[in-house]
Amino acid sequence: MGSETFPEVILAIILPPVGVFLRFSCGVEFWICLLLTILGYIPGIIYALCVLVV
Structure with a gap:
């Protein structure tokens, strides 16, 4: 990182x-990420971390 x-x-x-x-x-x-965050905060965090770290 x-x-x-x-x-x-x-x-x-x-x-x-x-x-x-x-x-x-x-x-x-x-x-x-915006859509996932609107639908649920945790899925937005998981997606954001996957996109940024990988």
Whole structure:
């Protein structure tokens, strides 16, 4: 995990779409994360962490 990933991971835990937005802007990943966060907070966190770390 690089130093640029650490703030994204912290934001992904607090506000999942914001962490994904920092990496992918308004790409498909952001919209999927936003939808999952609206449907359920935990799925949004899991998806954001998977996208950012992997």
